[in-house]
Amino acid sequence: MDAIIECENITHYYGTTLIYENLNFEVRQGKILGLLGKNGTGKTTIINILNGYLKPRSGICRIFGEKMENLTPGVKSRIGLLLEGHIQHTYFNVQQIERYYSRFFPNWKKEAYYELLKKLKVSPTQKINTMSCGQRSQVALGLLFAQDPELLIMDDFSMGLDPGYRRLFVEYLKEFAADGTKTIFLTSHIIQDMELLIDDCIIMDYGKILLHQPTSHIIENFRRFRFSADRDSMAPDERFWHTERIGNTWETYSFATLEEVTSILSGQGAHDIREEKLSLEDAFIGLTGKY
Amino acid sequence: MYQSIIYKEWIKTGKLVILASVIFVGVIMYSFISVKQILRLNGSVNIWEAVIMKDLPLLSTLKWLPVLVAILLALAQFVPEMQNKRLKLTLHLPLPETLIMITMLGFGIAVLLFIYAVTYVVLLPGLGIWFAPEIVQLSFYASLPWFISGLLAYTLTTWICLEPVWRQRIINIAVSIACLSLFFVGTRSGGYNSFIPYLFGFTILSMLFPFYSVSRFKEGVQ
Amino acid sequence: MKIIKNYTYWFLLLFFTVIGAWIIPFLVKKITVEPERYPFLYYSSVVKELCIIDYKDKEAPVREINGKAYTTIAQADSVLPLFKYRQLLSEGRMPDSINGVEITPQKIRAKSVVYRFSPSVISTPQPGLYIMYESMPKRVGLVSPGDVFRLKDVIEFIDIESNTVNLEKSELFRQALQKEGFQFPAQWVNGNMNPRKPYDEGYFVLDVKGQLFHLKMVNGRPFVRNTHVGSKVAVAWFDMLEVPDKRFYGFLYDQTGNIYIIGNESGKYDLLQLGIEPLNLKKDQLSILGNMLYWTITVTTEKGRDYYGLEMETLKRLSEYHVAKTHDLWEKSASWLFPFYLTFEDNSSDYLYPRLHKTGINGFIINIILALLLIAAPKRSTKRKIQSGIWVLVFGLPGILATLLVPVEK
Incomplete structure (x- = not known):
């Protein structure tokens, strides 16, 4: 399998504020990769760098082997881009925007667009700027499906969507990627529903990648442990994430098994250690902290 | 594909272009009516003599119109591109970025040239009914700076709109106003004759300015 | 796009510089310019010499160019009978003839x-x-x-x-x-x-x-x-x-x-x-x-x-x-602020076009200082410093403003 997206040693600052240092990752063909992180961890910045809309301080990204600032029209036609907030040319109406984009892509699938729009209660001549956020997101998604790109890059597609629309979006994307030839790179700060969709997770923290693992690996192995201990602090251990005391009980997160956790914690006077399985959202909180 | 970009520009500006055309038609008609009126009230002899001796302007109603329409057209085209940074979508189209920009600018310039040319084609022969070619020519030379300033105002407004940083935009606005003021210095009709080639040459070169803004946009300057 | 950008940078720099070389001196002139102060002279038919006339000068409203002053208004008027003839006529002091030539109001008007x-x-x-x-x-x-x-x-x-x-x-x-x-x-x-x-x-x-x-x-x-x-x-x-x-x-x-x-x-x-x-x-x-x-x-x-x-x-x-000619504040300031400047209008012509005015060599002192300041300032690459330094050396004040105001890639 080929790497569709490669980022090497990306370092970027806004002014003097470090955004990342030496960020490296790649996205392989057929994968759905989610770049998850809290607000302000630079998810949109990565998308911008990737598409050549931001020149990083140093480092290089390649899409389909081409450097990001000089993507050729050929490569651009293979990439579907969803901007943060489902931005589209909202002065068009539903028909006009389809007509506009259809000329650019030889494999344009008009039906895919109109099929998606059938579900919305909009007339073909309704202007996009009179639509709700959810409806606009469907227009943007419909256009991407009609384009039928090999790589979809989506910046925070869940932002501003009702749970229903969000679920709809996820289901359509799953279907879109079903045959395994499509690659999707998406960012999100809402983790709900994401485990249904993404194969791999990159979890971002301020300035760095916390974790880059298959989603299944996280769901299967990352656990929350609650325990009691009569002390004010626990010794730091790199196998534990965000150990903290809530009332009289303690909680911590770890990829370690219950046996390993018990053996480490017992030495510090912990007792009543309980293991809890986690959803992706809980795991995300465990990894990034609540604050 | 390029037709599609022109289609997009038309969707953004169509109403404005129609409105501007209506206003131009109105002003052309008004110019004829008012010229006819002063001829009737004062007599042709007095008006001809006033034009020859006192440089009486015949087309002064038109003065600000080309520049106004050009600024509005540039705003109508490029403000939507900069709102929510939609230009990213436009530049992401599978065409060379330079050609995308040339097409968008070309659309605006073509629209302006068309409106301006039609204005002259109607107005000047119209004036020729009542006035000698020398007087028509004088009116042409007197109004030429206004039309060239329209083209320049278009490229400068585009340059300002596409500039990603507000502080820089304000600097660009100040410089642009200073530059455009050069086209409106009160002088005798024809006083610009030897200056017009410079101004026109500069206007053509100024079409490069928007590309500077776009490349700053591409670098993500903030 | 990259190549266009590099060329356009220099073109923008030139554009800003030209606008600056016109607008900065224009504003300085607005602040500093003083009216030309030349005396008014008239050839007196009585004393047969050019006379400096300044009726605001109560001491000597009229003075011959060799220095002889006429200290009262009445004296002054009578030295210039053909200039002040209306005043003299109304006072009944107009002579009938000057140099043996008969004077009448009609003749005065006809020969004026x-x-x-x-x-x-x-x-x-x-x-x-x-x-x-x-x-x-x-x-x-x-x-x-x-x-x-x-x-x-x-x-x-x-x-x-x-x-x-x-x-x-x-x-x-x-x-x-x-x-x-x-x-x-x-x-x-x-x-x-x-x-x-x-x-x-x-x-x-x-x-x-x-x-x-x-x-x-x-x-x-x-x-x-x-x-x-x-x-x-x-x-x-x-x-x-x-x-x-x-x-x-x-x-x-x-x-x-x-x-x-x-x-x-x-x-x-x-x-x-x-x-x-x-x-x-x-x-x-x-x-x-x-x-x-x-x-x-x-x-x-x-x-x-x-x-x-x-x-x-x-x-x-x-x-x-x-x-x-006395050099007014504007000319003095201009000679120290800019070695040359640009105008588009000139009162010797109704035509508009760019006109370059040289003010002298003094202005290059400020150019040299500004160029050195720019080279000493941090945050620019050596190549950029040399290029901008030369630009400022040539164009001075408008040049440095242009280098600071035209945005450069970091």
Whole structure:
């Protein structure tokens, strides 16, 4: 399998504020990769760098082997881009925007667009700027499906969507990627529903990648442990994430098994250690902290 | 594909272009009516003599119109591109970025040239009914700076709109106003004759300015 | 896009610099410019000398250029009887004669000459249409003829009401010009189109061979004469002035800047040169205040103002005086702030175009300082520093503003 997206040693600052240092990752063909992180961890910045809309301080990204600032029209036609907030040319109406984009892509699938729009209660001549956020997101998604790109890059597609629309979006994307030839790179700060969709997770923290693992690996192995201990602090251990005391009980997160956790914690006077399985959202909180 | 970009520009500006055309038609008609009126009230002899001796302007109603329409057209085209940074979508189209920009600018310039040319084609022969070619020519030379300033105002407004940083935009606005003021210095009709080639040459070169803004946009300057 | 950007950077830099080289001095000038302070001089027919006149100076309203002062208003007025004749008449103090010449108000008015020349009368766009009045109207006052004429490659009269060429009249004038030896095309046509004048002498026209022709309309028929002035001097310009006594047609300038009057006496078109130094027709301004005995001429050049007193009949120089130009705050500031600057307008011309003005070598001191400051400042690469340094060295203040205001890639 080929790497569709490669980022090497990306370092970027806004002014003097470090955004990342030496960020490296790649996205392989057929994968759905989610770049998850809290607000302000630079998810949109990565998308911008990737598409050549931001020149990083140093480092290089390649899409389909081409450097990001000089993507050729050929490569651009293979990439579907969803901007943060489902931005589209909202002065068009539903028909006009389809007509506009259809000329650019030889494999344009008009039906895919109109099929998606059938579900919305909009007339073909309704202007996009009179639509709700959810409806606009469907227009943007419909256009991407009609384009039928090999790589979809989506910046925070869940932002501003009702749970229903969000679920709809996820289901359509799953279907879109079903045959395994499509690659999707998406960012999100809402983790709900994401485990249904993404194969791999990159979890971002301020300035760095916390974790880059298959989603299944996280769901299967990352656990929350609650325990009691009569002390004010626990010794730091790199196998534990965000150990903290809530009332009289303690909680911590770890990829370690219950046996390993018990053996480490017992030495510090912990007792009543309980293991809890986690959803992706809980795991995300465990990894990034609540604050 | 390029037709599609022109289609997009038309969707953004169509109403404005129609409105501007209506206003131009109105002003052309008004110019004829008012010229006819002063001829009737004062007599042709007095008006001809006033034009020859006192440089009486015949087309002064038109003065600000080309520049106004050009600024509005540039705003109508490029403000939507900069709102929510939609230009990213436009530049992401599978065409060379330079050609995308040339097409968008070309659309605006073509629209302006068309409106301006039609204005002259109607107005000047119209004036020729009542006035000698020398007087028509004088009116042409007197109004030429206004039309060239329209083209320049278009490229400068585009340059300002596409500039990603507000502080820089304000600097660009100040410089642009200073530059455009050069086209409106009160002088005798024809006083610009030897200056017009410079101004026109500069206007053509100024079409490069928007590309500077776009490349700053591409670098993500903030 | 990258290549376009690099070129456009330099082009933007030049654009900002040019705007700066115009607008910064323009603003500095607005703040610092002072009015030109030249005294007013008039040739006194009584003391026969140029006198400096300043009635605000209560000590000495009138002072001869050799220093002799007239300290009361009454004294001052009587030294300049032909200048202050209305005042003297009302006080009943006007002499009956001066230098043995009898003085009457009618004579004073008939012999009075008031004329100004500025280079912008040459450097101005011409519509190329002229109005020909009847020189000998049946009734008093000049009447609009109802047509205009063009005179370049042909002469054509255009009827205003119908906006068509009057073929008959055009042909009549063409033949008259041809008969007198006029060679088309005309280089220029000069006359006085204003109808508010006592009489009309039509136009003086320079043909392609440099011959000056007098063209007017008498009783509806063309009157054309080769003045043969073109054989005597290289004609540069002519300004018509219909003076009350019909002594001359107006002022002729030759190509070295000498000024003559063309005499209006029995069709001879005699030249009489004014006894003053040649004028720079592109820059100097001239004014003439003439009375029945003497002419006072004032010429303003870039170096200062020259005053001449001439004898009326012969136009020979009797006296002269020079006041050197004082450099005002604007000129002093400009010479230290910019080695050169740009303007688009100039009061010596009605044409707009870029004009570069040099102020001298001093301005380069500030350029050097600014260039050094820029090179010393951090945050730029060495290559960029050298490029900008050279730019600022050449363009100075506007140059450094442009380098700071045109955004550069970090």
